[in-house]
Amino acid sequence: MSALTILTGGAGFIGSNIAGALAARGEEVVICDRLGYGDKWRNLARHLVTGFVAPEDLPGWLAAHAGSVKSVIHMGAISATTETDVDLITDTNIKFSNLLWDWCAAQDVPLIYASSAATYGDGAQGFSDDNDPAALARLRPLNAYGWSKLVFDRFAVDQIRRGRRRPPQWAGLRFFNVYGPNEYHKGEMMSVTAKNYATAVAGGRVRLFKSHRPDYADGGQLRDFVYVRDCVDVVLWLLDHPSTNGIFNVGSGQARSFADLMAALYRAVGREPAIDYIDMPETLRAKYQYFTQAELGRLRMAGYTAPMTVLEDGVTDYVEHYLSQPDPYR
Secondary structure: OOOEEEEEOOOOHHHHHHHHHHHHOOOEEEEEOOOOOOOHHHHHOOOOOOEEEOHHHHHHHHHHHOOOEEEEEEOOOOOOOOOOOHHHHHHHHHHHHHHHHHHHHHHOOOEEEEEEHHHHOOOOOOOOOOOOHHHHHHOOOOOHHHHHHHHHHHHHHHHHHOOOOOOOOEEEEEEOEEEOOOOHHHHHHOOHHHHHHHHHHOOOOEEEEOOOOOOOOOOOOEEOEEEHHHHHHHHHHHHHOOOOOEEEEEOOOOOEEHHHHHHHHHHHOOOOOOEEEEOOOHHHHOOOOOOOOOOOHHHHHHOOOOOOOOHHHHHHHHHHHHHOOOOOOO
């Protein structure tokens, strides 16, 4: 009887939060990831894990365990928007994803995978998770990471359009600006909340970029900040609703400013906001997003009704239950 869930990127930020939630439900989880030399292992230290497999060994592992896998959750990727090795991105984010799609289709195993809001580029085409091939073709990502995620989204939709063999369930999740526990290994790719916690709790002054557009105040640039707990809840809901398929936005559905975010952080640590605004580097200005906001209509129409966490509530929970604790991991 199929019993195992394969979780790629399972030691990473979103992946380890999913691993913890699955373990709490009594699921048997096999982690496909690399742990490296740092503290990434701590993301999994609290959770019962059935096994580990390196990404390069996964094809052989799948061949040996066909019939034992009940679902594949594919969170693994080169996720740095600054990565310039496009061959590495192609191998990891596209070819590996294609391999998992083909295996899940052949073995009749559900596939839930991480897409990204980076597919929307500068937002000129809006933030609608329209699954129509023509709508997908109009998107213009700003970096190779976003492009790779869009390539696989388009591949999945095209396979369906052509009537080719597909996983019994497939769902691509376009995560927006995710924050929360277990992101500490990400370094410069951590959320602004995690990066600035130590400064805020010490009563220091944080730095945000000035606006270089007249229609946005300094610190008024807007993002859809989504608490990682909500991302996990969507994944669990999909596992429990195997007839739900397609590409879905996963965000709060509400754009908030970086100034709002920092105000929430300072108040969560019992201090008044103290913010300095600095010039944005010239190299970023042409590609900088001033607004993102997930349209959640498709997810709601599919039947997901749970409310998304309000920014202030999410930041407060993050600070009180994780960042301020001796062990900040989930």
